[in-house]
Amino acid sequence: MKIAVLPGDGIGPEITEQAMRVLTALAGDGLSVEMETAPVGGAGYDSAGDPLPEATLRLCEQADGILFGAVGGPKYDTLPRAKRPEQGLLRLRKHFDLFANLRPAIVYPELAHASTLKDEVVAGLDLLILRELTGDIYFGQPRGVRTNENGEREGFDTMRYTEGEIRRIARLAFETARKRQRRVCSVDKANVLETTQFWRDVVTDAHQEFRDVELTHMYVDNAAMQLVRNPKQFDVIVTGNMFGDILSDEASMLTGSIGMLPSASLNARNFGMYEPIHGSAPDIAGKDVANPLATILSAAMLLRHSLGQEAAAQRVEGAVRKVLAQGFRTADIAEPGKRTVGTREMGDAVLAAL
């Protein structure tokens, strides 16, 4: 099995390196994974003038899954939009039709203190945000800056969702909830936006086939509040690309352990791209202080969802829980009385725990 590893920028290379060590260590188990790296984002621009170089895309096409680090950095901020690092990400999502973004927001008991929310509000939190990733105002046409009918300049974008796009993500939400607490909350702004009234109608219709799953609807402004007020009320939240971008970041920050959270972006064939939800953190890049655990957990998701290696995935997740229990902490989750280690040493600890 072949994995394309795209380290990207900032801390991307050092965190993906630890995940690759973990995948290599699993090889003993009769699991043979071949890994090849290629530049993306700012690194793609630097090496080939393109945030998604042709060779990188070809490598991904030949792979069974993609492990992605992080992209972006101040030196790329002034580039024209098409050359900017995040375009590499957006183009990969679109090219492989990775419509389903799974973002778990889990509070590890050992790390609950790190949340800015009170312990009782977040202890035991286990919420999954399912964000649609290839539609919505992210890709809708027309868009641009124009002179309007009154001779004034204006910026404009188009939000749109087709029935098919909504139905497939809704189905996946219900299927996913069946393996959890069987509760789906669909988030929209149906009181204002036509697209999301349509979203609500299609989700409600798709629910007919999943009567054993509870479906509720919530406006996005209320959802942003409820995540702060009582996040444990949710099991699976399903929403569009734009609202999902905002709510999933809010939800991950609730946990206090953003350096711990992986994500998966899947298409209908279970091909996927796996990445930590945190960013490229240029300020600490190359200093061996970044937390590699979110990337290692992303590799576990890759094993599970794209390679069908559930046992190997659980071994990796078990090893991560063990190093936390052993008291290993990177700087972002440091705690008095626990052992603060660097990126590589955390990788060592996970390897030892495997």
Place this chain on the structure above:
Amino acid sequence: MKIAVLPGDGIGPEITEQAMRVLTALAGDGLSVEMETAPVGGAGYDSAGDPLPEATLRLCEQADGILFGAVGGPKYDTLPRAKRPEQGLLRLRKHFDLFANLRPAIVYPELAHASTLKDEVVAGLDLLILRELTGDIYFGQPRGVRTNENGEREGFDTMRYTEGEIRRIARLAFETARKRQRRVCSVDKANVLETTQFWRDVVTDAHQEFRDVELTHMYVDNAAMQLVRNPKQFDVIVTGNMFGDILSDEASMLTGSIGMLPSASLNARNFGMYEPIHGSAPDIAGKDVANPLATILSAAMLLRHSLGQEAAAQRVEGAVRKVLAQGFRTADIAEPGKRTVGTREMGDAVLAAL
């Protein structure tokens, strides 16, 4: 001076009643305010078949300011969109060009414990969200549900902002910040949306005239995180209608005292509509348990911004702080050892404190 009072639905009538008592009590001070009520929202639909009856709109046009309760309730949820309660709100905003929505998120020291966030994270929080209220995807055309070029049904909406719309809210943000800590954070999604790249460009340009104010830019997903991570980093946040809807609700929930937060929606002539940020809470309507303080504080904002009565505004705000210090609490902010009172009794307490 004349105030149009639109109680609306749910708890709207009982909370606006207390605010009216407070305004009447100020009359002694040589301040003469005439108040007249009219139905809006569901009440408008019930009485005139329209969430914004013609007579209500005429009353507002003759007034110097509007005091608004809250709208909505389950019995109106199945009405066609044009008849739904929130349309009364949206049409009032558009009709009076109330482009500037001021939403303070303040933590009252007496109520800090009510927040789900840790005390040290929110104690002393004093943040102002300035939300643009008459543009963006809320009103952009075209919008609807159509059959697209592939023969599939799709919902669509248009996000748009003109240069003039952005410039006037940006200017107001800088002017407002001058009376506070002189820091403005403009929130957008410039890495993805053309409208908001344009927003960022115009805000940056408008900043030329306000060099004494610090301007930063933040992506909306990061802002949703930073509000949870460290809300005290912000002074004034300025953003568009859609992002402002989400972030201002998130921010108000951080405070733990959503029953305490007023808001103002102003046009260029300082005519405005004032309302509590909480909703119509149909479940507790008519039970004399709702917290009237956010509405009373909204009346104070009306005195300040639309009637130019700063001293009277401060008297009302002082009275509210006093009743909190005296230990009066409605059920939403109840606390062991403090006196839990009903809506009317809380009104009495404020009147006594005036």
